[in-house]
Amino acid sequence: MQRIAKFLKKKCFVRSSDSGHRLIDDDGELDANFNGLHGIITFDVTLPTAHSYLSDDWxxxxxxxxxxxxxxxxxxxxxxxxxxxxxxxxxxxxxxxxxxxxxxxxxxxxxxxxxxxxxxxxxxxxxxxxxxxxxxxxxxxxxxxxxxxxxxxxxxxxxxxxxxxxxxxxxxxLPDIELPDLLQPICPSSLLKHTQQYSDHCKYDFSTNTNQAVINSIPKANKFHASILTQWPSWVYDQYNCEKLMMQIRDELQNWNESFDLDKVPTDPANFSYWVASTLPLDDYMRLELLRIDCPQQRLRCELTIMKKCTVMCCKGCGQSVAELTNVFSMSLEGPLGTYVNPGGHVHETLTVYHANNLSTVGRPSTESSWFPG
Structure with a gap:
């Protein structure tokens, strides 16, 4: 298995659950009593985004x-x-x-x-x-x-x-430059009026819900079907279709863990690409390269390539495998990886996983200064 971009200054933390069970037992294995297993999250995922561990009086x-x-x-x-x-x-x-x-x-x-x-x-x-x-x-x-x-x-x-x-x-x-629709000039009007983009810009006035249901049942043509009029197959243009790229990335995230709640993620291609870049456990160099890209389509393509090729997270220092991507889950509305600051002022990026390998814990679990209140 290929290794994902190594951790850079990311630390793993051990804490106790609400029921008093330890998340990691004496052998370093995750306690089966942890409620986060099997996608059951009883924690309020909006708390970490509020950073209430810093202050309740902002x-x-x-x-x-x-x-x-x-x-x-x-x-x-x-x-x-x-x-x-x-x-x-x-x-x-x-x-x-x-x-x-x-x-x-x-x-x-x-x-x-x-x-x-x-x-x-x-x-x-x-x-x-x-x-x-x-x-x-x-x-x-x-x-x-x-x-x-x-x-x-x-x-x-x-x-x-x-x-x-x-x-x-x-x-x-720097602006975000979206690629123009290359097929629109050659797309015949008979096909264009049935595409999703065209339908979204049309305004209809229906007197009954039945008529609305009939219209909704009319199949919408893909604007990239006009590729049959060019020398290139449709899959060439699909590589720059933001909707399809976003759908593939969402499918990859669901493959990590089916419990991921993707209803709150951005729907705009540019904002979605930034959310993915901040969610993936990447090192500084790769994230800077993603930030340098000024095209949402190209940024999404790079992120999809990274997600398909990488399956294991490794320690930046020793290179040992730390966790599988299938062990990643989210305790925050922002996603599985969040940015927090400790009492000493050092900013950390913290990733939550069900199971971790090759780690040594120091001391007893503590809720002091917890980034996940309660």
Whole structure:
């Protein structure tokens, strides 16, 4: 079996279930009493996304900042080793540095936007994602907790160091470029009016539900059927069909675990591709490469290739197999992999699995500072 991209700064944690049973016994095997087995999740999956382990008393920040595609702007950079922020991904922060806290306060007075940039090998990545502040909790002048969300991709043009020691980057906002419908110019109108896209743009007024049912029963033609008029077979065009790519990725996730709830995932191709990139347990390099791609279709194709080829998760340090993808399950509405911050301010990406191999546990299970309350 081929190995999935190795873990980078991801740690496995052991804790006790609500019933008092240990999730991992003395031999390192998962306790069969764990309610998560067989897809039975009794935990409130909305709690991790709220990051209530940080605070229950957040000061919400209203409004949203959107920058035009191609816009050049200067934003402060917060370097986070081992984290590649994707658009739509939640990022919690626990700040202790005076300069970082001053930077957040400065952003709140302006457009609430900064950047969480990965600094692999002590060098800033050339691409990144803007982070918009959603809520803050200032406990005192020395401690601040922040909830942010990734918004827009950007390219780093150059950087400078300000007087407070904060990196200021001049960046260019990058757009997502969707490929045009190559078959539309040659698709005859007799076929076009029966396609799903055409039907979605038409407005009908029916007086009875019976007529609506009749219309709904009319089969819709695939717009790619027009490929018979070209020299290329339909499967060539299917490779760039966002709907089919998204369906294949959803099927792959269901193969991991049938209990995955995919009803809450984004339906827009670009947002869906970012959600997948933030859900897959990839290393920094692969995630940065996905973030660099400016076409949703191509990003989805790369993600599908990765999911089909990789079946085992391995330790970044020793290369030992840690878990099978079929052992992955989700305890969060965001998906099986989430970003959290510990009391020391270190940001982690945590993946939940039913069973793990080649691990050694230290100490007794504890609910202290749990990222999964209750």
């Amino acid at each position: 000061q919400e920040v209203s409004g949203r900042t959107f920058h035009e595609d191609g816009m050049i702007l200067h934003i402060p950079i917060l370097t986070l080793p081992g984290v590649v922020l994707m658009p739509g991904q939640m990022l919690p922060l626990h700040l202790f540095s005076n300069s970082d806290i001053a930077m957040i306060k400065h952003c709140l007075d302006r457009d609430k936007t900064f950047s969480a940039n990965n600094n692999r090998t002590q060098k800033l990545a050339c691409v990144g994602t803007t982070a918009e502040i959603l809520a803050v909790k200032e406990e005192d002048s020395m401690v601040m907790k922040v909830k942010t969300i990734g918004r827009q991709r950007f390219e780093v043009l150059d950087t400078r160091l300000d007087i407070g020691g904060i990196i200021i980057a001049r960046v260019k906002i």
